[in-house]
Amino acid sequence: MTPNQRTSVLFLANSEHGQTNIILAITHELLVRGDVDVHIGSFPALERRIEKLLADNAPAYDESFRSRIHFHPIRGPSNTDVFIRTGKRGAFHPPGYHGAVLGFQSLCEDIWGWTEEEYVDIYNCCVEIVQNVQPSVIAADFFFLQGRDAAYNTGYTAILINTTSLTHIVLGLQPQSAALWKYPLPGTGFPYPLPWHFIPFNALAVIKTAKMYHGSGRRREIREWRIRHKIHGRFPFADAWRPDRFHLSPALKELDWPMEVPDNILPCGPILLPTASVLKQDPELAGWLQKAPTILVNLGTLYAPDPKVAENIATGLKLFLDAWKGEEIQILWKLPKHPHDEDDIHNQSIEPLRQETEIDRVRIHPWFSVEPMAMLQTGQIICSVHHGGANSWYEAIQNGVPHVVLPAWQDCYENAARAEWLGIGVYGNKTQAPSINGQELSRALLRVIGNRSYKEKALDLAKLCHKKEGRVAGAEKIVELARNPGLMAMHIPDVKVDDPQYPLSEIRNSSGMVLQSVQVPQPEGKPTAKPFLNDLAEATLMTALCNTWFILPVLGYSLLLVPGVRLLVLVYMIYIKYFAQAHKMGTLAWRNDSFRTSWVWKIFVSYFPLRLYRSASLSPRKKYIFGYHPHGVAFRGAVGAFAADVAGFSQLFPGITNTLLMKDSVFYQPLLREYLLSAGFSGVSRTSCIKHLTRGGHDGRGMGRAITITVGGSREYNVARPDTMDVVIKIRKGFIRVAVETGADIVPVVAFGENDIFDRLDVESKSVLKFVARVWEWSVGHKVAFSQGRFNLFCPYRKALNVVVGNPIPVTQQRWDPDQKYIDQLHQQYIKQLEELWNNWKDTFGTRKTVRFVVVE
Secondary structure (H helix, E strand, C coil): CCCCCCCEEEEECCCCHHHHHHHHHHHHHHHHHCCCEEEEEECCHHHHHHHHHHHHHHHHCCCCHHHHEEEEECCCCCHHHHHHCCCCCCCCCCCHHHHHHHHHHHHHHHHCCCCHHHHHHHHHHHHHHHHHHCCCEEEEECCCHHHHHHHHHCCCCCEEECCCCCHHHHHHHCHHHHHHHCCCCCCCCCCCCCCHHHHHHHHHHHHHHHHHHHHCHHHHHHHHHHHHCCCCCCCHHHCCCCCCCCEEECCCHHHCCCCCCCCCEEECCCCCCCCCCHHHHCHHHHHHHCCCCEEEEECCCCCCCCHHHHHHHHHHHHHHHHHCCCCCCEEEEECCCCCCCCHHHHHHHCHHHHHHHHCCCEEEECCCCCCHHHHHCCCCEEEEEECCCHHHHHHHHHCCCCEEECCCCHHHHHHHHHHHHHCCEEECCCCCCCCCCHHHHHHHHHHHHHCHHHHHHHHHHHHHHCCCCHHHHHHHHHHHHHHCHHHCCCCCCCCCCCCCCCCCEEEECCCCCEEEECCCCCCCCCCCCCCHHHHHHHHHHHHHHHCHHHHHHHHHHHHHHCHHHHHHHHHHHHHHHHCCCHHHCCCCCCCCHHHHCCHHHHHHHHHCCEEEEECCCCCCCCCEEEEEECCCCCCHHHHHHHHCCCCCHHHHCCCCEEEEEECHHHHHCCCHHHHHHHHCEEECCHHHHHHHHHCECCCCECCCEEEEEECCHHHHHHCCCCCCEEECCCCCCHHHHHHHHHCCEEEEEEEECHHHCCEECCHHHCHHHHHHHHHHHHHHCCCCCCEECHHHCCCCCCCCEEEEECCCECCCCCCCCCCHHHHHHHHHHHHHHHHHHHHHHCCCCCCCCCCCEEECC
8 A cells, every 4th residue: 555545445245234234334434534435345235225324324424425435236146145046034943963063054055055157256246346446455244255255366365354253253263172162152052151961062063063064065066166267265264263364343252252362353342333313214113112112023134934933923922911010011023024925824923913013012014114223222122032143132232222032043042142141131932943932932021121130231231332332443443454454464472573582693795685694604614623522423423313314214124123022013114104194294293392402403503514594584474485405415404404493493483383394205114204203304295295384383274384395306416516506496396386376485595515515426436336326226216326425424524504595485375276377487486586596695605616506407
C-alpha cells in the first residue's frame, strides 16, 4: 500500500443473514469513519439489505458515503440456493455422538452442494472482483470457500471473519488433547464441563468427524475441481485456525468455555447491525410492543419447520400462556413457510393459537420487516426463543435478554448448552431435539420468565458487551491490518530475530557486502596449530565420524554372531528394512538436540574450523529449502552447519527447525539409522521433503521448517576435486518443484573449502581400485570415486570450511500441477544467485584465482 493510496476493504461473503450481518455491521462503522472505501462481493440477494442499511443510517454518514461503498454481485447460486435444491428443510440432526456425526456429514454433502461449473464460476467471479478492486485488504467470510480461494490465488492474505463461537476456531489448539475429554464437540449438545460418562462418546465423535472430513467424497470431489482448474492453496475449510492470518470473532472469552486463545484472534464481542428504532421502521408494531411484555420467537433464516413441529411450537406457546399467572404477556413469532408446504397445511399447524391471534395477543408472520435487533432494543422483549444460531444468540446477549434455545443442528446445540452453563437461558428441547415438544417448551418458558436470576445474569453479560461495541473493535482492527499487513500473522513466542545473548560478528568483501556469523571470522588465515596430542585425538575422532557409514553397519551386522541377541537383532533388521518410516515422516521424533549440541560436534566444528555465515535473516513464519554446494566428498560442511547445531544455525536463524537430508538407503543400515536420526538427518525422497515442509513447525503445517539438500548428489560427488567448483545443477529441478508445491523459499548455500578437505585417488592407476570401481558402477549404476585425507585415511584435512547462506528466493505456492515455466524460471534464478554468491565471496575466503564456478551438467 503506497502512502497516497486510499485505504480500501473488500468483503467476500455468502449472502445469508447469519454470515452477512457481521459484515454489514462492520461496513456501517467503516462508513462512519469516513476514511475507508468499502467493497462488498456477494450474491445479489444481499444488495437489498445493503440499501436498507444505508437508508436507515444515512444521517450517521458524511455526504460522500455513496461514493465510498460499492456492491459487486457474484454469479451463481448461493449457499441457500444450493441447499434448497436438496429439498430438505434444514441441516437438522439430533444431538449426541451419532447426531454430531450426521450433522458434519450434512455440512459436507449438502451445504457444499455446487456443481463443478458453479463452484469454478463463483471462484472466477471473485477473482475478477479482487483484480478490479485491488483492495488494501480482503476480509472473507470463513464459510465462503470460493472467496477464500480467490483471495489466496490473487496474492492476498485474507482476514477471516468467523460468525460462531471461539470454540469453532480454537478447539483443536487446546493442550493435552482437551478437545477429546474436556470440551464438548459442537453438534453433540453435551454440557460443559464434560461429565465422565460423556467423555468416551465425545472422543469418538471428534475422531469420527475428523475421519469423515478427510474421507469425505464431496471434499475429494471439490479438491479435484480445484486441482483441475489450478486453484491453489489448502482446502479452505481444512483449518479452523490459521497462524498466518487474522481472525475476527463476535465472541468474547467470557461468553465461551475457558480456553487458550492465540493472539491473532480478536474476540470483538457481538458484532451487530445498527438499526433504526421500531418506531421509525414500523410505528404500528412499536405501539403493539408497548402494550405488554413480549416473547420473541425467531428460529433463524434457514429454519422453516415441518408443519408438525410448528404445531408443537404453537401448542407449547399456548400451554405457557394458559399456565402463566403473572402480568399479561404477548408473543411475536416469525414462522416462514417452506416452499413445499401447502397453505392449508401451514395454517393448520398454528391452529392452537387461533384464539390468541384473533385477539392480537399473538402475532405470527412469515418474515419480519423490522430487524429483530430493533425489537430487542425496545426493552419489551422478556425472552428470546431462538434456534441457537450465532446472530440470534449474540443479539439477545447484547441486549440482556434471557434465552430459550431450540437447537436443531451443529453450533446451535453448543449455544443451548452454553446458555445453561452461563445461567442466561434454558435448552428448551433437550429431550426431543431436533424436534420440539410442546410441554417441554412451555416448561422452559415458565422457568426462564418466572426466575429473575436469568434476567440478572443476562444483564451482567450485556454490560460486558457494551464496554466497546463489537463492530467498532472489528472495524478498527481491519483498518489497522490494511495499513500494517505485517500485523496479520500471529506472534511467534520465544523467537528473537537478533538476540543480544548471541552478538554477531561481521565480515565484509571488497564491494562492501556483509556476512554475519556467531563466530569470529577468519577468512584467509590458516587454522591455528594445536598441540600434537590434541591434534591426534581430534583426528582420531574425525576419522571415526567420517567412517560411521562403514563402522556402525559392520557393528550392527556383527551382532548376528552373538547367540543371545541374534533373534532380536534379526527382527530389528527386518523392521528397519521393511517397516521403519521415521526418516520420511517429518516428525523428527528421533532427533536428539542434546547430541546435536554435544562436545562431539563442537570438536568437529573447531577441527577445520567450520564457520557458518548468513547474508540475511530469515523469517520464522516461512519455510525454506537450503541448496548446499558443492557436495564434496562427504559434505562435511553441511553436517557441521545444518545437521549438528554448534556452528550457530539456531542463533543465525532463530525459530527455524532445519533437517539435513541424504539418500534413503543409508537409513536401512543397522545402528547407522539411529545415529543419523538422532544427529538431525532424514531421507531425501520426495515424500520426505514434502512431509518435512508441511508438518510440525509453529503452526503444525510447516511454518518455520527447513530442509537442506546437497542438490548435486552423487554426480557432484564424482566431480569433486581440490581447487574446483564444479556443480551439478542443470539436471536438478526436483527440489524446485517441491519448493513450489509447498510454498518454501529457496536459499542457495556455498561451502568454500568443501572440495579441499579430501584428495581424490586416481582409480585408473591402481588395478584393485579400478576393479572395485567397475564392479560398483555395474551394480549401482553410477561411477564411484575414491578419496583420502590425512594419514592416507578417510580423515579430512584441517582446512577452513566457510559455509555461506545466501538470500532467499521467494516462491509462490502452486500446490496443484505447478507451472513448468515457473519452475524453470526459479531454476535459472537459483543458478544465477548461486554463482553470484560464489563470485562475491571467493576472494574473501582465500579461494585460488584459478578456481572457476562451472556448471558441469
